[in-house]
Amino acid sequence: MNEFRRELEAELGSAVTFDPQQTKAYDHDLGEMPSVLMAQIRPVPDAVLAARSPEQVASALRIAARHGVPVTPRGQASSGFGGAIPTRGGLLVDLTPMNAVLGIDPDAGTVDVQPGVVWNALSARLRHAQLDLCTCPTSAPASTVGGWFATGGVGIGSFRYGSIGEVVQEVDVAGLDGRIVTVRGPEMELHHQTCGTLGVVTALRLACRPALPLRSFAIQLEGADGVPALLREARERLDAYSIAFSSAAYLRMRAMAEEEKPAIDRGLLALVTVTEPPGSIPDLAGVLAVAAAVGGTVLPEEVARREWEDRFYPMRIKKLGPALLVGEFYVPAAAFAEACRRIESALSGDLVGIEATAVRGDRMAVLAYLVDPGAGLLFPLRMAKALLPMRIARRLGGSAYAPGLWLASETERCLGSEKFAAYRRKKVQMDPGGLLNPGKLQVTRPRWFPAASLSWAIGIGSTLAGPISRRIPSRRFPAPRPAR
Ligand SMILES: Cc1cc2nc3c(=O)[nH]c(=O)nc-3n(C[C@H](O)[C@H](O)[C@H](O)COP(=O)(O)OP(=O)(O)OC[C@H]3O[C@@H](n4cnc5c(N)ncnc54)[C@H](O)[C@@H]3O)c2cc1C
Structure with missing residues (x-):
């Protein structure tokens, strides 16, 4: 050293x-x-x-x-x-000091950035050039472009534009040999979602959308069974930009944290956001038709405005904690309702709220939140409950949301077999000694405990999650406080 x-x-x-x-x-x-x-x-x-x-x-x-x-x-x-x-x-x-916007090409509709640029700062820069972000995470006020690309994920705008991997066109990557190369296409895809385990991203080129104003509508659904139809209708009739869902339980948790009245008291709230060409009037008839087609109700404009303004603050419910356990997964849209039912039943003793983002290709990215006291001898066991939603989703054709330290054992399922095989070949070539971000993506089965894979131990914990979840509740709903 x-x-x-x-x-x-x-x-x-x-x-x-x-x-x-x-x-x-x-x-x-x-x-x-x-x-x-x-x-x-x-x-x-x-x-x-x-x-x-x-x-x-x-x-x-x-x-x-x-x-x-x-x-x-x-x-x-x-x-x-x-x-x-x-x-x-x-x-x-x-990489946070490397936060420059390197150049905007309005004709091509692209922007070149350093990896440490923060999403909301980039959005503000793009609007000067009549462009804006295709998609961004709800952590956009703080998180970086390079960090999201390396984690992989979906967010606001992913209903129309897909994941961050579909928006980035090329990246510069520094390797252990001290060289910087520009990669795109399938070569670039190996750096997306792989946590910097093949190299450090030093620049990215992103596609942008025209900076048209956005407008949101809130639709209350009786339950999640109507979600696939809503996605179809919103795509065909409105060419929606973004669709996010919040369960009544999640909104109740948020209302408790903020000491106010929840937006809905049952079912699911869908926030449908559309782009409006300048000078056009909002397509209210289209929104009403979408709601009618799925047996939903359009809520007052004020509800939609509030939900849209709150889009960057999903974690406020942590105030109810002190800890917040989060289970995150992808599931086909057709299986979303069943996933919600099974999660709510498996964790029926707990305070569980569900939030979801609709993704191009009829997938849902889902977050199940559990408020927890966060301490004590049983905390490690209760934490395993955050893995239960992912296990349920897997049985319904879904997968973990992203690999990383805790979910390294899910690497192959997250990346898919074909990409995983290509990634492994590349890893052997670029980093045979396993120096780049070790422990984040599991390339082989762990041979010893614990250094090989902490996530292997966590995997075992997750198999216990089912049996323990009912016996060791995190936190039940307290009596609601009076609304303001
Ligand atoms: C309130 C909140 C909301 C969120 N909303 C979303 C959401 O909507 N969608 C979503 O997908 N995620 C979301 N997240 C998770 C997280 O914010 C995103 O994954 C985020 O984009 C990560 O960016 P970061 O800068 O914090 O990266 P980090 O957390 O610092 O890094 C993430 C990974 O990327 C690697 N990495 C970082 N920079 C580079 C680089 N330049 N080259 C190579 N590897 C690199 C790191 O080693 C690490 O493995 C949310 C988190 C919070 C707290």
């Missing part, structure tokens, strides 16, 4: 720190894990590079490779899947 330090400091000067006071700040992300599991890894990096240029990233990778030091890339650490947490100390590359 001494020789590594000498060489890194000689090449990168004050951009790098080995000060334990500073490196300690990078040992966590926004997720929650019991200390008994965190004790199985070395989450505090030995050194942190606050990267300001692609060349600095490339040099640091080359030096780390020469000394066999693991490297963890990090954006804003908002992912909660543990992807940005080091498992074996080493070098952490903080």
Whole structure:
């Protein structure tokens, strides 16, 4: 480590720190894990590079490779899947200082950015050029473009534009050999969703949409059975941009956290957002037709406006906690209602709220929230309950939402067999020593515990989740407080 330090400091000067006071700040992300599991890894990096240029990233990778030091890339650490947490100390590359917009091409409708640019800041820049983001996560006020691409995911706008992987056109990647290459197509796809385990992304080109105004409508459905029909109608009649769903239980949790009245008291609220060409009038007739086709009711404009304004704050319900357990998964739209029924039944003793985003290709990305006291001897067991929704979804043709430290054992299911096989071949070629973000994607079956895969242990925990879930409740609904 001494020789590594000498060489890194000689090449990168004050951009790098080995000060334990500073490196300690990078040992966590926004997720929650019991200390008994965190004790199985070395989450505090030995050194942190606050990267300001692609060349600095490339040099640091080359030096780390020469000394066999693991490297963890990090954006804003908002992912909660543990992807940005080091498992074996080493070098952490903080990409947030690389946050420049490199160029906007209004004719091509594209933007080139550094990986540390934050989504909402990018949106503001694009609007000056009459463009806007095709899709962004609901963490857009804080999270980075590079971090979302490396995690993979869907968000606002994914009903029309699909996942972040479908919006990014090419990326520059720095490898352990110190070279930076531009990749696109199937080669680029191997860097999407793989947590920087093949290289560190130093620039991205994204497709943009014309900056047309957005308008949201809130429709109350009696239940989730009407969701596939709603998606079909909203696509055909409205060419909707984004569709998000909140269960009445989730809205009740949010209302409890905010001490106000919930928007609905039963069923499901669908927030359908459309783009409006300038000068056109809102297609109210179309919205009413969509609602009628699925037996839903259009709610007052005020409800839709409020839901849209609140889109970046889904985690406010954590106030009810202190802890929030989150189960996240994909499921085919046709199986969404059944998934909701099974989750609510399996966790009937708990406070469970469901939020979902409709994705191009009739998929749903679903979040099941469980409010939990967050402490005590049984907390690790209760945490396993967050894996139960994913297990239920799997039986219905779904999968985990993203790999990462906690769900590394789901890698093959997340990526799909074909992409997984191609990824493995590339990993052997690019990083045979497993230095790039170790422990985040499981390439082989773990041979020993715990270093090989923490997520393997978590997988075992998840098989216990079913039997324990009813016996160890997290938190039941308290008596509702009077509405304001
Ligand atoms: C309130 C809230 C709302 C959220 N909403 C959504 C949502 O709508 N959709 C969704 O999918 N997720 C969502 N998330 C999860 C998370 O915000 C996203 O995954 C986010 O985009 C991650 O960005 P980040 O900058 O925080 O990345 P990090 O968490 O810092 O990193 C994520 C992963 O990418 C790797 N990485 C980071 N930068 C690079 C790089 N330049 N090159 C290579 N690898 C890199 C890291 O090692 C890590 O594995 C939400 C989280 C919160 C807290």
